[in-house]
Amino acid sequence: MRLSNEPAFVLHARPWRETSLLVEVLSANHGRLGLVARGVQGPKRQVLRAALQPLQSIRFDAVQVGELARLVSAEATDVAPRLGGEAMLAGFYLNELTLRLAPRQDPAPDLYDAYALARARIGAGDALGWTLRRYERDLLDALGFGFDWHHDGDGAPIDPAARYRLDPEFGPRRLLSDRGHGDRSxxxxxxxxxxxxxxxxxxxxxxxxxxxxxxxxxxxxLGSRGLKSWEMLAELGRVTARRETPDPAGSS
Structure with a gap:
């Protein structure tokens, strides 16, 4: 199958054999795809390599053969967000979560639109936590795992004053006052x-x-294997906590 002028976002790229890249993209019409970009090393291929960086918006031509497609051409369609610090980590999380949960060759136009919106919000400097929660919600909905956020799993309206645990299969479950502290956390x-x-x-x-x-x-x-971005966030939190802890030796 030939894919022509297909819009996509680059999720990940890694070396493939000696001179090629294996590029994972989220495409507008075909869902997540694995593309083999052959012979991308060398100064004459610099423009192509730049177009295949994570978070980049591209249009590409490829030939689908089995699980992977052979990339014929690709060009950037905008300038990818230039991120640093926590925003860069948020972009990494956006890509890693999509890569892990979106199945290959399963069209998901709603997910493509949600990704585009989250990418734009991160690039514009919107609140990162809220941007990511919205994307998580939209990703679950697009993949068929979402909830009716206005009602719990029994169909009762969500009570603003109550607390709820999110059961992946059942939906929001209201916690009773005698539940353990672990549930509440x-x-x-x-x-x-x-x-x-x-x-x-x-x-x-x-x-x-x-x-x-x-x-x-x-x-x-996700199963037993979590996300690397979660580990990075945890480490960032530990480093921040150490920096904010007063030095006993310097307090005297």
């Missing part, structure tokens, strides 16, 4: 779930619980 407030349903940013105090609740759902579908 991974629960989201009803306010946060309704904010997500209405695409309206929750209060800052509700965002951490929403992040932990969403991570529990994503972990279910």
């Amino acid at each position: 991974t629960a989201a407030t009803g306010r946060a779930l309704l904010a997500l349903a209405d695409d309206s940013a929750p209060d800052p105090e509700d965002q951490q619980g929403l992040r932990r609740a969403m991570r529990g759902v994503l972990s279910h579908y």
Whole structure:
């Protein structure tokens, strides 16, 4: 099958044999695809290599043969966001999560649109946590794993004052007052779930619980192997905590 002038976003690229790259893209009409870009080394191929960097928007031609497609040509269609610090880590997370959960050769136009929007928001400097929660919601919906965020798994309206655990199969489950502390630590407030349903940013105090609740759902579908970006975020948190801890030797 020939793919012509296909819009896509580059998710990942790694060396393939001696002079080639294996490039994973999220395409507009064919979902996630693996492309083999042959002979990309050398000064004459610099423009092509630049177009195949993660987060780059491209149009490409390829020939699909089995699981992988042979890349014929590709060109950048815009300037990829120039990210640093936490924004760069958010971009890495966006790509890694999509790469891990989106199946190959399964058209997902809603996911493509959601990715484009999240990429633009990160590049524009929007609030990173809320941008990523919205993308997680949209990714789950696009892949058929989403919830009715206005109701719990029994069909009852979400209570803003209650707390909920997100069951990947059942949906939001309301926590009772006698539940253990462990359940509450991974629960989201009803306010946060309704904010997500209405695409309206929750209060800052509700965002951490929403992040932990969403991570529990994503972990279910990722399986035993988590994300490298989660490990990087955890390490960043540890480094930040060490920097913010007063030095006992310097306090006297």
